[in-house]
Amino acid sequence: MPELTKVDSAVQGIDTKEVTKESRRRASSSAAGVMNINDLEAQGIELQIAKETQGTGWKINTSPTTIEDKDILKKLLTTPPVKKIDLHFPLGLEVTARNLKGVTIKDALDAIHKAYKKRADDELDLPYLAGFEWDKEESWTRLVVHLRKDAGAPTTSKKKKAAKGGDE
Numbered sequence: 001m002p003e004l005t006k007v008d009s010a011v012q013g014i015d016t017k018e019v020t021k022e023s024r025r026r027a028s029s030s031a032a033g034v035m036n037i038n039d040l041e042a043q044g045i046e047l048q049i050a051k052e053t054q055g056t057g058w059k060i061n062t063s064p065t066t067i068e069d070k071d072i073l074k075k076l077l078t079t080p081p082v083k084k085i086d087l088h089f090p091l092g093l094e095v096t097a098r099n100l101k102g103v104t105i106k107d108a109l110d111a112i113h114k115a116y117k118k119r120a121d122d123e124l125d126l127p128y129l130a131g132f133e134w135d136k137e138e139s140w141t142r143l144v145v146h147l148r149k150d151a152g153a154p155t156t157s158k159k160k161k162a163a164k165g166g167d168e
Contacts, residue, residue: 031101034081041140048079049143053105054131057151061116061124064109073106077132077143086142087111087132094142108132112145125149 081102126147
């Protein structure tokens with residue numbers, strides 16, 4: 001019987017140039033048209049936030065799948081779509097939503113839920129999502145998360161002020 005010799009298949013019989021060429025990382029696995037938030041700021045491209053986030057009635061310590069209208073979870077959070085965005089809460093907490101194919105409403109809600117899922121209902125002063133606000137003067141790269149006490153219809157924007165000199 002011929003003597004068997006040990007063969008290292010990881011080295012013998014493979015062209016080393018071929019290995020290094022194929023083992024390089026891809027530059028990016030993101031979808032076409034999905035931007036980096038910092039690039040948007042550099043180019044001065046403004047964000048538009050999906051209006052569907054305002055009427056969810058979603059409680060931040062429950063799973064986003066509890067939302068009645070499941071279709072809004074698939075929608076992109078911003079236009080143009082971004083790979084990641086920071087979500088800033090008025091009390092200082094900040095979470096990041098990420099998706100290389102474009103951050104969806106579900107990605108944002110998942111990030112918020114992860115931060116609040118262990119909180120009891122009585123620990124939350126404002127347990128319901130009211131929506132997101134993009135304030136480019138404050139920070140181009142993050143959205144401000146607005147919360148409210150109840151799940152009812154969205155309240156009117158606080159920025160609108162009553163006309164002065166009314167019917168008095």
